[in-house]
Amino acid sequence: MSSHIDSAGATAAATRTLPWGLWAQQTLGILRLELRKNFLSRRALLIYLLAGLPVFMLFLLAILPPDFDDWRNFSGLSEVFSMIYNTLILRAVVFFGCAWIFMNLFRGEVVDRSLHYYFLSPIRREVLVVGKYLSGLVTAIVLFGLTTLLSLFMLYFPRFSAESTRYFFEGAGGKQALIYLGITTLAVIGYGAIFLIVGLFFRNPIIPALLIYGWEWINFLLPPLFKKVSVIHYLHSLMPVPMNDGPFAVMAEPTPAWLSVPSLLVFTLIVLALAGYHTRRMEISYVGD
Amino acid sequence: MTTTMEEAAATTTAATTATRTATADRTAEKMIVFEDVSKFYGEILGVNRVNLSIAPGITSLVGPNGSGKTTLMNLMTGLLKPTRGRISVLGTSPDQPEELFRKVGYCAQFDSFPRGATGREFIEFYLRTHGASRRALENLTHQALERVSMLDAADRKVAGYSKGMRQRIRLAQSIAHNPAVLILDEPLNGLDPMARAEIIRLFRQLAAEGLYLIISSHILHEVDMMSDSVVLLNNGYVVAEGNVHGVRDEIEEHPMQILIRCDRPQLLAARVFEQDGVVEARLHDDKQGLFVKTRRPDEFYLLLNRVVLDGDLKVESVAPADDDLNAVYQYLISSDGGR
Numbered sequence: 001m002s003s004h005i006d007s008a009g010a011t012a013a014a015t016r017t018l019p020w021g022l023w024a025q026q027t028l029g030i031l032r033l034e035l036r037k038n039f040l041s042r043r044a045l046l047i048y049l050l051a052g053l054p055v056f057m058l059f060l061l062a063i064l065p066p067d068f069d070d071w072r073n074f075s076g077l078s079e080v081f082s083m084i085y086n087t088l089i090l091r092a093v094v095f096f097g098c099a100w101i102f103m104n105l106f107r108g109e110v111v112d113r114s115l116h117y118y119f120l121s122p123i124r125r126e127v128l129v130v131g132k133y134l135s136g137l138v139t140a141i142v143l144f145g146l147t148t149l150l151s152l153f154m155l156y157f158p159r160f161s162a163e164s165t166r167y168f169f170e171g172a173g174g175k176q177a178l179i180y181l182g183i184t185t186l187a188v189i190g191y192g193a194i195f196l197i198v199g200l201f202f203r204n205p206i207i208p209a210l211l212i213y214g215w216e217w218i219n220f221l222l223p224p225l226f227k228k229v230s231v232i233h234y235l236h237s238l239m240p241v242p243m244n245d246g247p248f249a250v251m252a253e254p255t256p257a258w259l260s261v262p263s264l265l266v267f268t269l270i271v272l273a274l275a276g277y278h279t280r281r282m283e284i285s286y287v288g289d
Numbered sequence: 290m291t292t293t294m295e296e297a298a299a300t301t302t303a304a305t306t307a308t309r310t311a312t313a314d315r316t317a318e319k320m321i322v323f324e325d326v327s328k329f330y331g332e333i334l335g336v337n338r339v340n341l342s343i344a345p346g347i348t349s350l351v352g353p354n355g356s357g358k359t360t361l362m363n364l365m366t367g368l369l370k371p372t373r374g375r376i377s378v379l380g381t382s383p384d385q386p387e388e389l390f391r392k393v394g395y396c397a398q399f400d401s402f403p404r405g406a407t408g409r410e411f412i413e414f415y416l417r418t419h420g421a422s423r424r425a426l427e428n429l430t431h432q433a434l435e436r437v438s439m440l441d442a443a444d445r446k447v448a449g450y451s452k453g454m455r456q457r458i459r460l461a462q463s464i465a466h467n468p469a470v471l472i473l474d475e476p477l478n479g480l481d482p483m484a485r486a487e488i489i490r491l492f493r494q495l496a497a498e499g500l501y502l503i504i505s506s507h508i509l510h511e512v513d514m515m516s517d518s519v520v521l522l523n524n525g526y527v528v529a530e531g532n533v534h535g536v537r538d539e540i541e542e543h544p545m546q547i548l549i550r551c552d553r554p555q556l557l558a559a560r561v562f563e564q565d566g567v568v569e570a571r572l573h574d575d576k577q578g579l580f581v582k583t584r585r586p587d588e589f590y591l592l593l594n595r596v597v598l599d600g601d602l603k604v605e606s607v608a609p610a611d612d613d614l615n616a617v618y619q620y621l622i623s624s625d626g627g628r
Contacts, residue, residue, distance in 0.1 A: 022420045025417070029417040113401040114403055117403065119368060120368070120395050120397070122388070281370065285363070
């Protein structure tokens with residue numbers, strides 16, 4: 001018995017001198033467990049359906065093409081994809097997918113009454129926040145990155161395979177695909193941080209999620225100053241093919257990439273720090289949850 | 290000169306205070322200490338003004354539902370934060386989980402598990418958070434599973450376990466890292482009699498190894514059997530604490546009930562009222578014994594000796610009829626009324 005206590009004590013002593021090593025190990029442990037939950041639990045089914053929706057729709061459109069010019073001409077496809085990406089993938093799939101994944105990181109565990117296992121282990125609460133957030137990031141980037149790439153594939157290749165091969169492997173298509181992938185990643189980073197903290201602060205996070213959705217949706221109508229208090233504004237600024245927001249849109253200068261990317265990352269770090277601070281003071285009773 | 294003496298006195302006082310503080314700190318490092326701890330859930334009282342010092346061995350928290358047992362355990366482990374007061378577990382504050390849970394294992398009452406995990410994975414994940422190496426992890430998991438007799442079922446999904454097995458795997462998880470303090474919320478719930486006996490044996494063994502075991506239970510006779518000390522709770526207040534028999538002695542205002550098995554209980558009944566402290570004498574149903582309620586048991590025992598020496602009475606046995614935890618608890622909550 002005592003020898004085991006000694007081994008645990010030795011580990012504790014080791015951690016005092018090398019906390020970063022232990023934190024990395026703990027983060028990997030959390031990541032491993034959370035990824036399994038994110039990908040294999042019953043809750044993941046909704047995310048698979050959501051992520052597969054644009055691909056399935058484009059598959060149907062490839063079989064039964066609609067009758068309008070942009071769709072029939074290869075040159076119009078980049079604008080069609082920009083529209084699909086903005087309205088369906090970014091504003092619906094990525095937004096609601098992130099809401100579901102990241103709000104459940106803590107809220108889901110409270111509902112399942114299993115969060116105490118983390119709180120009863122020798123893990124700094126801040127490390128727990130980082131581990132869970134990273135698991136959400138990996139899950140969402142893998143799924144929604146695949147959605148982005150497969151949607152591009154479904155739009156271009158079934159009807160224009162030769163032109164598409166040239167466009168993506170020799171022309172500007174490859175770079176555009178990477179930019180879309182980058183925007184998806186940034187969207188997941190930004191929305192992920194927001195929904196992580198929404199899941200921590202609100203017992204019923206659906207209402208705040210819908211309010212955020214409304215704010216992001218009406219972004220094109222907001223004055224330039226308010227536009228900047230949103231994630232979608234910075235993502236729009238990075239679009240390789242700008243989308244026409246319609247006649248009622250309030251025009252604003254897009255934020256350059258060198259400013260919009262760091263802004264999103266700094267915002268994310270601030271939100272994560274706040275989440276860590278809150279988690280450090282968090283209590284568990286499960287009563288009423 | 291006067292100034293010098295005053296300075297010397299001040300220095301001595303400061304030194305004494307520092308020594309006392311250091312001694313108190315050293316004591317705190319060896320105890321689990323609650324200092325004037327209160328916890329309110331909004332306006333609802335969880336526990337109020339709790340002052341406790343818990344030493345090694347088995348300490349049982351006893352009380353009805355809602356008395357504050359689980360609240361005390363959750364405060365000790367940082368799952369809840371005190372509204373007022375200070376808690377120290379062997380010198381560590383529950384605010385520091387990264388330090389606390391190297392010393393503490395908590396088998397909570399929540400009957401839930403990470404989805405899809407086997408018993409072994411459940412324990413291994415927990416040990417991984419301690420930074421244990423692969424080999425240490427396997428060894429510690431094996432030993433913990435062995436201690437709760439769960440080796441055969443270790444690779445089955447926890448979701449398929451019976452209630453008793455889930456209880457045992459939670460216990461294994463809480464002892465796997467060999468903590469110095471083990472906190473167990475109703476650990477005998479759902480266990481069959483064989484398993485109960487086995488687990489109580491394990492608790493005794495752990496206590497003999499020098500661990501601090503804090504156990505909450507409703508099953509008073511089991512608590513009575515295994516506890517070194519008890520903390521009796523009612524409506525969020527500690528109504529008594531200490532050794533079971535010591536706690537009984539503290540309730541001086543409540544008469545003690547003694548059963549005397551003898552050949553002539555009626556004669557004894559007539560003699561016992563010679564004493565002021567006796568408040569009741571009642572014949573046993575089989576007419577072969579007498580229940581006596583007295584406020585002065587020591588004087589009563591002397592009287593009984595005299596009656597026996599007079600040769601009037603043949604005594605078969607003398608035993609306290611209400612010196613168990615159940616009786617003590619009933620006295621306390623009925624007389625105290627939860628304050």
